[in-house]
Amino acid sequence: DQQVKQNSPSLSVQEGRISILNCDYTNSMFDYFLWYKKYPAEGPTFLISISSIKDKNEDGRFTVFLNKSAKHLSLHIVPSQPGDSAVYFCAASFQGAQKLVFGQGTRLTINP
Amino acid sequence: KAGVTQTPRYLIKTRGQQVTLSCSPISGHRSVSWYQQTPGQGLQFLFEYFSETQRNKGNFPGRFSGRQFSNSRSEMNVSTLELGDSALYLCASSLDSWGDQPQHFGDGTRLSIL
Numbered sequence: 001d002q003q004v005k006q007n008s009p010s011l012s013v014q015e016g017r018i019s020i021l022n023c024d025y026t027n028s029m030f031d032y033f034l035w036y037k038k039y040p041a042e043g044p045t046f047l048i049s050i051s052s053i054k055d056k057n058e059d060g061r062f063t064v065f066l067n068k069s070a071k072h073l074s075l076h077i078v079p080s081q082p083g084d085s086a087v088y089f090c091a092a093s094f095q096g097a098q099k100l101v102f103g104q105g106t107r108l109t110i111n112p
Numbered sequence: 113k114a115g116v117t118q119t120p121r122y123l124i125k126t127r128g129q130q131v132t133l134s135c136s137p138i139s140g141h142r143s144v145s146w147y148q149q150t151p152g153q154g155l156q157f158l159f160e161y162f163s164e165t166q167r168n169k170g171n172f173p174g175r176f177s178g179r180q181f182s183n184s185r186s187e188m189n190v191s192t193l194e195l196g197d198s199a200l201y202l203c204a205s206s207l208d209s210w211g212d213q214p215q216h217f218g219d220g221t222r223l224s225i226l
Binding site: 032034036041042043044045046049051089091095096097098099100101102103104105 | 116118143145147154155156157160162167168170202204206209210212213214215216217218219220
């Protein structure tokens with residue numbers, strides 16, 4: 001039972017354009033959501049998070065949107081840069097528990 | 113500021129052996145969590161420690177255990193190793209055990225079982 005799903009295994013975007021990565025979840029009890037970026041041979045790097053009381057959070061080029069009714073979140077990267085090429089994971093957790101449930105990841109490739 | 117440090121980076125063991133992995137959290141972080149990453153199952157939560165107590169546990173057999181010391185450093189142990197235990201083991205730390213703090217990951221220990 002996969003509670004957090006990233007349905008696109010890969011995504012290719014041109015440099016300078018917007019990258020949109022999507023994530024769906026099934027458990028309505030999740031109330032904290034995060035995005036991580038992972039390069040080969042390194043651990044995941046925290047990018048941005050959002051609490052369920054919000055529907056949008058921005059940090060520089062990164063914006064996360066949360067649609068609770070659809071149980072869907074997305075990460076927007078604008079503008080996309082070659083260094084953004086990596087595997088992106090969305091994750092969810094419950095308040096009061098440092099127990100992340102991860103999606104399977106989306107490999108983002110930024111083309112020059 | 114130093115990040116999460118995991119040692120060793122690579123480890124090769126044979127079936128039936130046991131192994132201990134080490135994790136030093138970011139200074140000031142008191143919660144340490146462990147995850148297993150495999151190609152088939154992805155990233156899966158093993159357990160979390162806070163103030164030397166296991167607070168949360170994932171769905172792994174009892175062969176997987178851990179502990180946390182008073183300086184927040186943590187170790188995880190896997191006994192009677194099986195081929196399926198070959199994986200990247202990741203440690204993450206956060207300020208506290210409340211779920212609205214991001215976890216920060218180390219670069220992992222790559223465990224190979226022969």
